[in-house]
Each structure stands twice: as C-alpha cells, then as structure tokens.
Amino acid sequence: MEKEMQMQKYIAVGCVLALSGGAFANVRVIHGSPDTPAVSVFVDGGNTVGSPVTGSPVIPSLSFRQDSGYLAVPSGDYTFKVTPEADPSLVAIDAFASIDENIPVSVIAIDFLANVRPVILVDNRTTNPSVAQLRLGHFVPDAGAVNILVNGSSFLTDVEFEDVTGYFELAPGFYDIRVVDAVSNAVLQDIPGLELIANTNVSAFALGSVAGETFGVSVFVDAVPAPGTAALLGFAGLAAVRRRR
Structure with a gap:
C-alpha cells in the first residue's frame, strides 16, 4: 500500500533550535556533496559568520558519504565552517545555528560544489523495541x-x-x-x-x-x-x- 509522504521540515540555517544552556547536544555532520573533495569542519562559539577560520578543526577529514558520528557539543550558539581539507582558507559553508541539548541534529552538506550548502535535520534517537x-x-x-x-x-x-x-x-x-x-x-x-x-x-x-x-x-x-x-x-x-x- 502506498504510504503518504510525511515530510520532515528541516531547519533553515540561521534559525534557533530552542536555545537552552548548561548541557550537551548531539550533533552529527554528513558529507553529501558529490563533487566536493574531503572537507574539514570547524565549529566556533557564537555567530562568527564571515570571520576567518581559526583554531583546529573539530572534524579534520570527512569524505563524500561519510559522517562524523554524533559529537557531544555544549548547547548554545555556533558557526559551522566547512573548508576543503587541503586548504582551510577557502570556506565553502559558513552557517550559524543555535543548538539545544534536547534536540539531536544532523548537519548535511548537499548539492554540487558550486552551490554547496547545509541543511539541518532534527533526528529521532528514541527507539521502539517492537519496530x-x-x-x-x-x-x-x-x-x-x-x-x-x-x-x-x-x-x-x-x-x-x-x-x-x-x-x-x-x-x-x-x-x-x-x-x-x-x-x-x-x-x-x-x-x-x-x-x-x-x-x-x-x-x-x-x-x-x-x-x-x-x-x-x-x-x-x-x-x-x-x-x-x-x-x-x-x-x-x-x-x-x-x-x-
């Protein structure tokens, strides 16, 4: 029997995920851009969109179809900067989001390199023993x-x-x-x-x-x-x- 599509609204970059502090969130990054080479992911505290990349990458190398696994990140405001692994001075994605400890998310890099951008999905990490x-x-x-x-x-x-x-x-x-x-x-x-x-x-x-x-x-x-x-x-x-x- 054909199922009715139940569309999950993904979160637009820059919106707030019900910010609250003092706890850790689960954040996963997935490389889904087919012609983008291996990337590094930098995570800065606060809204630093437009600023240069500084520090060391949270994820040093992520290739197409790979994911980072869930990372424990203190809830709060972050800017995710994605660069080619070979050249961190070239920022392909520069996106701000606020992360809540009660909402696990996946940040997915999508589309071809010329238009690469992130989407943020809310994940369900509550399992059901029957299904x-x-x-x-x-x-x-x-x-x-x-x-x-x-x-x-x-x-x-x-x-x-x-x-x-x-x-x-x-x-x-x-x-x-x-x-x-x-x-x-x-x-x-x-x-x-x-x-x-x-x-x-x-x-x-x-x-x-x-x-x-x-x-x-x-x-x-x-x-x-x-x-x-x-x-x-x-x-x-x-x-x-x-x-x-």
Whole structure:
C-alpha cells in the first residue's frame, strides 16, 4: 500500500533550535556533496559568520558519504565552517545555528560544489523495541523526482530533491527496495534484502549524481539502544542494517 509522504521540515540555517544552556547536544555532520573533495569542519562559539577560520578543526577529514558520528557539543550558539581539507582558507559553508541539548541534529552538506550548502535535520534517537524506524531523504541534485518501491509495491511517489520524510515504523525483517525515476520509471538503484532491526532508527539518504554515475543510497544509524554503541554510529549503518546474503 502506498504510504503518504510525511515530510520532515528541516531547519533553515540561521534559525534557533530552542536555545537552552548548561548541557550537551548531539550533533552529527554528513558529507553529501558529490563533487566536493574531503572537507574539514570547524565549529566556533557564537555567530562568527564571515570571520576567518581559526583554531583546529573539530572534524579534520570527512569524505563524500561519510559522517562524523554524533559529537557531544555544549548547547548554545555556533558557526559551522566547512573548508576543503587541503586548504582551510577557502570556506565553502559558513552557517550559524543555535543548538539545544534536547534536540539531536544532523548537519548535511548537499548539492554540487558550486552551490554547496547545509541543511539541518532534527533526528529521532528514541527507539521502539517492537519496530524499526526508517527515515528517507533525496539529496541527489541532478535527479528529478523519484518513486520508491518496497517489496515490489509502491511506497512513496514523487519524492523531490531535498525532500525528507519523517520516521516510518516498520516491522523488523528484510526489505527489497527499488528507487526509480518518477517520469521514465528507469531504475536508479535496487537494494535487495536490506534488513531493518527492531529497536533501531536509521536514515537512508539518496546521495551522489546521476550524470556522474554515483547515485546511491547511504544508510546512517540514528539510534541504537544498547550501552556502549555510540562508537558505531559513524559507520553508515553497518551496526544495524544488513543485507541478506
């Protein structure tokens, strides 16, 4: 049965995420710009948009499709500066945001290098022991609208670039996922036998470029319940999503 798209509103750069102080927030950075080389991420306190990069990067090197894992950052006002790893004097992204300790977020660099910019998503890190929770997003700048089929049936239609769903609650198990062009019905990617595990939240984002033949879906782990698993959150779903062999 076709699901109704539940669009998650991502947070525009420069807006406030219900600021409060005295505690730590969970912030994750994802490199989703297909033609942008490896980057460094600098985080400055306060609104320093337009100022030169100073100090050492919080994330020294992040390549396309990689994420930083969740970083513990004191809640407050920050400017995120993203530069090429090879030349920190060139600032590709210079964005201000206020971070609240109760709102885990992902900062995703999207689009081609000429138009690279961040979007900030609010993540769900509350798991449900009975179901898997899956969020989907379209961040392929040169792909038109896509349709998503699950186990051969229509699941979402006309998903546009920069569309992000809310979290769907799905029964644990194996799923065959197909992404097709909404107009031509050409298959962009098949993901056979993807296993979703109960008590785990993941985000599956379409990244890359159609023209560059790098279109692909990357899966990132948003939450797992077991203690001591925080280190696994930076490995793009390896701990919680498996393909049937």
